Amino acid sequence: MSLAQSRLHVGREMSPGLALQIGEGAAQQVKHAEPDAGGIVPLWRQVPSQHRTDHNYYDLALLKEPVWIWSVPAYFYMGGVAGGSAMLAAALHGKKRLRRLANWCRFLAFLGTTIGPVLLTYDLGKMSRFLNMLRVLRPSSPMSIGSWSLAGTGMMAALSLLQGDRSGAVTRYGTAVGGLLVAGYTGVLLGNTANPLWRERRLLLPALFMSSAAASTAGVLQMMPLDEREEKVVQRFGMVGKAGEAACMVAMQRNDATVPEVAAAAREGKGGVLWTAAKAALVSGILVELLPVRSPLKRKVSGALTTIGAICLRFALLESGKAAAREPQTTINVQRRRMKG
């Protein structure tokens, strides 16, 4: 029996010689059984009928955890850089002295919109079907809009990389608008879920992603050899982004304070550590930036800190999202409170 056949066999244990297996789920391949739901469900040690105050179903997750792997937050970051770069490139269009920077930006936008889909594809359960992302356009789905944006922006970015300053208005503005979408839609995408942590932050996430995109773009550019003029541009763009990012993070934490379960999910575990790391990197990046000296090293350190912060932030959001989904009380309490009005 081939491997593929045996995967179709696991958990059914029906002889191919005796049974025809053509049901809807018969094609579902299973390598191995996951008795305890992949280890996240422990044996229940309490007496089932002895009631706990929270009155849920054996503390079992009410929602499914996000299934996304590392490549998704990595993409969020790449997308941010691509989007920010695309916007910046558009803004730099035709500025001769900043041509090198503009080209850097075009290149980053191209790189981001090229690597991004690769990262996304890597997360797909069926990688060979990545093109299905463009099968339909579903306005209701931020991911659908994002996919089309990403594809469009990618084409524009490639064009504008090739054409450089010669590119026309369509390409230029297309790149800019696409870049903005790519930079921000991911925030909408996370907010548009049932996950209580993300959903409760749905008005802040797009702003956070957008500002962090600016900061990330600047962070990467800062790590490159820049002349003074270029550095100023990058620094200004970056500072706005970082300020926005910091403001959003503070706002999120304040927002969380009204929803203690969400705050707990954000604070605890891997997500909490990453969130703290993101904050620390962001703040130190800003502080280094504000040092009254000017040196390539300072710039690079600041850029690196900003980059680390931006990456940590995205991983923190995914990890905390997982934690929030695992804890049924988060979902229940948020909804109960809302019902009370």
Add this chain to the structure above:
Amino acid sequence: MAKNNWFLKWPALRQVASGDPAGLGESAMTERTRSLKPRTAEADKVVGSVCPYCGVGCGQKVYVKDGKILDIEGDYDSPISEGCLCPKGSATMQLVTGTHRTMNVLYRRPYGKKWEKIPLKQAMDMVADRVKQTRDETWEEQHEKGHPLRRTLGIAHLGGATLDNEENYLIKKLFTALGMVQVENQARI
């Protein structure tokens, strides 16, 4: 719908063509989805059966295609079960087609440490020999008081509640003719 224009194979274009901006419904369907059918529609025969588990006797329908079982489910027509089955009955297909089923006769020789596969006919011959030998050795014609016994206590049988009436009948008929009286089944177990 589904105009057969080749360019409409791309659902996004179908969306445009059929004025379906949301793209949630038919325009997003594939050919497989449109032509989906229950697999039972492919059966080349359907036979009436009865659930083999408990004594309620729920009706079952067995769907067969190419000599293989396609599906086993409840029979709506049965006044007993009206199509219902319990979890065990619902798992009947797995019971009768399962990989756990042994397909060969297994033989363990006295003091042996493992099973050996032997041909069915040989095994049947061997069993017949054993029956004859034991029967002849342990035959009791008469009780010491003179009552007729005409039997053997050297062979016993257990089983029947999961078997067909016809099988129980032949078991009882043959074993009684052989003089076996220790014939029992789950009815008191």
Add this chain to the structure above:
Amino acid sequence: MTTPATGFFTDTSVCIGCKACEVACKQWNQLPADGDFFSGRSYDNTIHLEATTWRHVAFVERQARLSGQTTSRPFSWLLMSDVCKHCQRAGCLEACPTGAIVRTEFDTVYVQPDVCNGCGYCVVCCPFGVINRREDDGRAWKCTLCYDRQKDGVEPACAKACPTDSIAFGKLDDLREMAQARLQELHRRGVTEAWLYGMSERDQPGTEGLHAFFLLLDRPEAYNLPPDPIVPTKGVAGSWGVMALAAAGMAAAALAATHSRGGDRK
């Protein structure tokens, strides 16, 4: 598509927790058993709805009597067969970027296994935690409401198998009528805790009503159901709005950052 909407009405007051629905579903759809795990949670060893488990029976042991039931001490055992709700506004459907998830002519929500590429977005968009991606398969799976059977006018496997008709399948309008009647009957008999979960938009505005709705005997969270689920797309406009503002902000920042006072025009 003129076919009337169909769905499930699951009346937990007659559920005997036999799990026939779970097995009938696995049998019909030929889904794998997903592992032998003694969970310690009453008789619930399946734990939750999964990519491999499209019907799941919950077992709730309570130290409280059910109205109308006489027991020697305060105790009751609530049993409930859970399933995909096939929401009127379905989070998974609206989130699916590939069009793998579609609304069928029966107004149910169906995942096309030949399209799904396993992006995982539907997983986080389901407010009931139903749909999931099977890692070793790669695709997202959930109850099809036996779309294949319905195409031939055949009742879904779970509803057919259910010995006590706790799971009723039918036209949504009929089911609602039936549920109302049953609720009134139970109230008349003094089972005052009975109520209908998600039957209509009025009951559950967040989803605009479920096509698989329930008669429950306790609060929804006791059965691991959300008390007030909302389809994620309700409220997404705000997010887009904020994004637009932020985008404007970024554009402004970019322009401002690149704007040089000295004038850099050629």
Add this chain to the structure above:
Amino acid sequence: MAECHPVGFRWVMEAKRRGATIIHVDPRFTRTSAVADIHVPIRPGSDIAFLGGLVNYIISNERWFRDYVVNYTNAAALVSEDYRDTEDLDGLFSGWDAEKGQYDPSSWQYRGVEVTPAAGHREMFSGEPRAERGAIVSAEQHDFTLTDPLCVFQIVKRHFSRYTPEVVQEACGVPPELFEKVARALCDNSGRDRTSAFCYAVGWTQHSVGVQYIRTAAIVQMLLGNIGRPGGGIMALRGHSSIQGSTDIPTLYNMLPGYLPMPKASYDTDLKKYLEYNESASGWWSEFPKYTVSLLKAWYGPAATSQNDWCYHYLPHISGDHSHMVTVAAMADAQVQGYFVMGENPAVGSMNCALQRKGLHNLKWLVVRDFAPTETAEFWRNAPEIVAGDVKPEQIGTEVFFFPCAAHTEKDGTFTNTQRLLQWHHKAVEPPGDCRSELHFIWHLGRRLKELYRSSSEQKDFPLRDLTWDYRSIGEIEEPDAEEVLAEISGYTLGDHKYLPGYKELKDDGSTVCGCWIYCGCYKDGVNQPARRKPASEQTWVAPEWGWAWPANRRLLYNRASADPDGKPWSERKKYVWWDPGERKWTGYDNPDFIVDRPPDYRPGPGAKGIDTLSGIDPFIMQAEGKAWMYDPNGLLDGPLPTHYEPEESVLKNPLYGQQCNPARMEWIRNDNPYHKAWGDPDYPFIATTYRLTEHHTAGGMSRWLPWLCELQPEMFIEVSPELAELRGLENGGWATVSTIRGEIEARVLVTGRMQPFVQQGRTLHTVGIPYHWSWIGRSTGDAANELTAFVADPNVSIEESKAFSVQVVAGRRAKKRRAAAQGPLVEREVSGPERDLAPVHEKPGGKHGLHAGKTEMTEES
């Protein structure tokens, strides 16, 4: 019922929807309790006290159905003046014969007449043949005012008068309020307009006084007039697809097809005596000779002639109890050489697994037929004692044959379900590999044996030589034609080979052939009646054209009782079968279970014989006098009335009598079958009860392999109350070891409020619930519950006691080296303590293989 017969429970829920009250009496709060209106937790092994309490309630509150009781039961019959009740003798009935260790029932008889019981031990009283037994109906003495102190009604009333709600509480742990609620609900729902039904399964039968459990329920139902009427009755919920069929066409030692008894060595020495002992002069059993001769003609064909008593002498004779446990004890003592096991797994499903395996060790050869090798087939390979190293495979001399069986989808045949309905299942596919049906196996084995004995001229081999064995062979695998076998079971005439329409056509002159008289007519007109599948929606609610029910496609037995003595329905609501005065015949929704043209006002004359002795108001036609037996003058080995006895191993002293246990029970006093103290054993202080779960099937051979079922109940577990968990330090989801002196098992623990302690006689009693599906083979494995249980049985039907015994439970897993008591008690200790029996009973004589039974006389001729 919801647990083990979910689809049967469909109709209970339907009744509930229509307003019925569902009462569930069970030690545990099960899935049935979850949807019942009333759940009554009851201490395992105390149901007779509970049901007896109902009898007392019904009588003392005048809730009984007078017209029904007076006319349709034996309530008015007068009983011998010598009769003494358990109330008089501290738990014994009159007639205990200390020397023989059994009852002499002569003092239980009706005054002036002895009758043959319709079932049970008809030979009980057969010192001498009494051909006229039961004949003289006019000799019966009655008091239709039911006031004579020695009429059955008054005896029943006195017998149960002490079963008050307070005693029910003391014996069963059921609070009086709860008891009275049940009693009221039951009485309120009985009478002309309403009926109540009882459903039970092995929770009632698997006791050392199991038969009397059912008898008590029967008394309740007779008093309330709930038998033979729609919506009434006592339903045995049988656990296998054809367990009813295997009783009708018995793979049972004591019967021939159709409940004809196996010839008994010391009585039934020739056909004449056999008929004399077993036919009744009145009632339907007066037809006995016709059924016997037709059976012998079916088996021995042309060889059976009137000159040679239809080959009656070909039949083997039993000389005692040859039931399963008796046989296994003999096997353990190396008295059995060969053993066929077909579709059964005694190494898991039967009592005292270690002793079962010891029996298998001592065989010469063993044949097992199943889907896959079971624990019974692999006892030599990896049984606990092998794994522990106590026994090595190379020390076991048993030769084992495992034959793979065909599934029900791979063969034609009928199952008889729990309501006596025969249903044909059609072959859908060919059996794979060497898998064959049992029909194939037994037929070909028979053909081989006929061949082996062909040249024999020994008398003993004639039955085989003359056995009719020519069935049509079908297909390449030479499968015998099941339909032909069914036709033989159903019967035909010999002359013109006409398929018989019913058992009334059977003859005792050798002109008819019928393999099982109660199935006669199931191949009527050459039509496979059990294969009829007219949709339920296209016929009446009785659905007579779906399958075929024995006898005579009758769906409700004794349905003449659904009409009043005048033949009119008791009420319009409960109309079922009635007398049509215009047509002068019985008619109704079902096939009337009565002589169809016998008017209600018919009374037999003094010269009446056989069926003519049944009057127009005798609905219970199988009984000698046509009345339901509230009191059994005959046929039961442990008394004419049910009496509360404690299980062999109890936690309580019998609250009612000095006699602790059923005096007539079967015990095996053997080193490998030790018992605990009668009650209050400090080493085994808890009650244990075994049971099934919805998700698995009996000993697991048909469920432990299936992934879809295993994932639902993946592991062996026990259920305990939070109180017991606290007492013994058990943790939910953790491990516990349960032990008896016979064996120990480990299991996961479910601590649940569904189990609850009983407070009785000032003590808190805890119960351990033990599902018995598991053992060491399969996808889902665990220790077998029956490692714990003992050989001990009800005397009437030799059914074991597994529903109440005593155990110890401790936290943690068992020792790696698993122990079992196949060689002797697990723990060496002084066993002394309270006696189970009063002095005269204590002297019960012992028999072969350690069996001490209150039926030594019948079971072991010495």
